[in-house]
Amino acid sequence: MTKEYNIAILGATGAVGRRMIEQLEHSTIPVKSVKLLASFRSAGKKLKLKNEELTVEETTPESFDGIDLVLSSAGGAVSKKFLPEAVKRGAVCVDNTSAFRMDPDVPLVVPEVNPEALKNHHGIIANPNCSTIQMMMALEPIRRKFGLKQIIVSTYQAASGAGQAAIDELKKEAQDYLNGEDIRGNAKILPTKGDKRHYPLAFNLLPQIDVLEDSGYSHEEWKMIHETKKIMLGDMNSKDIKVTATCVRVPVIISHGESVYFEVEDEKATAQDIKDAVASFPGNILQDDIKNQLYPQPLNAEGTRETYVGRIRPDYENPGCFNMWVVADNLLKGAAWNTVENAEYLVKMDLI
Missing domain, CATH: 3.30.360.10 (Dihydrodipicolinate Reductase; domain 2)
Structure with a gap:
């Protein structure tokens, strides 16, 4: 039986976050559920995933309870605050900010280039800069x-x-x-x-x-x-x-x-x-x-x-x-798609 994943998109209402939703729709990741997270200012907004309308929720540490995979693009300060909380609760996070890129314990990955680095993750994978x-x-x-x-x-x-x-x-x-x-x-x-x-x-x-x-x-x-x-x-x-x-x-x-x-x-x-x-x-x-x-x-x-x-x-x-x-x-290969693609590789390599 194929394993399905509970996914959270942190920063869902931003330009990259919206594209993450679109890329997730067309990805190979078996999805059980999707939770859209943002700041309190964006809570209550409605966004579509395939034909389903989802309500954006305000991010709290408890938002990550039961989540397997986090796709994040909400700014470095937000990632530093919430991703360690997500990891504590058992999630694996792919982060599109600069927060963890230079951390020696965090893999910095372009999936076509250095996928083996994913094996060394401790709960967080960093997306490189778009350029x-x-x-x-x-x-x-x-x-x-x-x-x-x-x-x-x-x-x-x-x-x-x-x-x-x-x-x-x-x-x-x-x-x-x-x-x-x-x-x-x-x-x-x-x-x-x-x-x-x-x-x-x-x-x-x-x-x-x-x-x-x-x-x-x-x-x-x-x-x-x-x-x-x-x-x-x-x-x-x-x-x-x-x-x-x-x-x-x-x-x-x-x-x-x-x-x-x-x-x-x-x-x-x-x-x-x-x-x-x-x-x-x-x-x-x-x-x-x-x-x-x-x-x-x-x-x-x-x-x-x-x-x-x-x-x-x-x-x-x-x-x-x-x-x-x-x-x-x-916004795609430089951000949203590389993030989702990293998640696809994590699933393929059984690293979640």
Whole structure:
């Protein structure tokens, strides 16, 4: 008899939480029941799972009584408060916040890349940052076949990475700009809500995602560097692959783009070899036909689970070095789908 699971979605009313509900509907997880949890402000709202209308409940420690699996995307502070309570009550949690990513006792997992790490969980599994996930999808097949020495990434990240309020602000700014209004001085959300200054994103680029640290890097850049090392090498401070990042917010609603420059250990590898490796990796779609102007675009990636890779070409000045362009829906593969997919693997591997 197939085991069925009682599931709770923490942060169910947010942009990622709603997509978790949708992804759960189409997952392979045998579902016995689903509980939708959020803050007291959202309690009482109605959301649909398949054809069933569910009422959102206020989150308390007791909410997790009898729950087998928690899918969480309610903010780091909420995860730190409630997920240990869920674990105490016997649940396994997959968390889409930054709360536990750098905890050495918490696996940081992209299922196609490092599923074996799930075996080491102690009740909590962390979802990587959205920009890290799609880069891992593109680079892992290359690392496995040709080795990796260095990664230099520049991101082009959508407004949705900063939440619904950032999307709303971008749309309003764009309309105001087209109406001839001066949009400077009216921003309240970006580059990051908690910082001292805010700038418009419409018709603009912001080379800051998350707070700027004393090192000169933004925290988003720090995350990409150290998450990459933890996922690929099991050590967030490993020196075996050099990684650096520049993260930029762009006026796109959904789907992040990334320009990735990388150096492989095998200098005999060709661009075609790289393309073949990327195309054969589960979850990747190669879009690389320059004769027909085929390459990944955010608009085309929106609403899909896959990672799209193209513009793969060698650096003719440096043997063993290549460029590529990577795009994925940051709310799906970068968040909701990777969370549900981790849960699918937990079920398949009998780890719940």
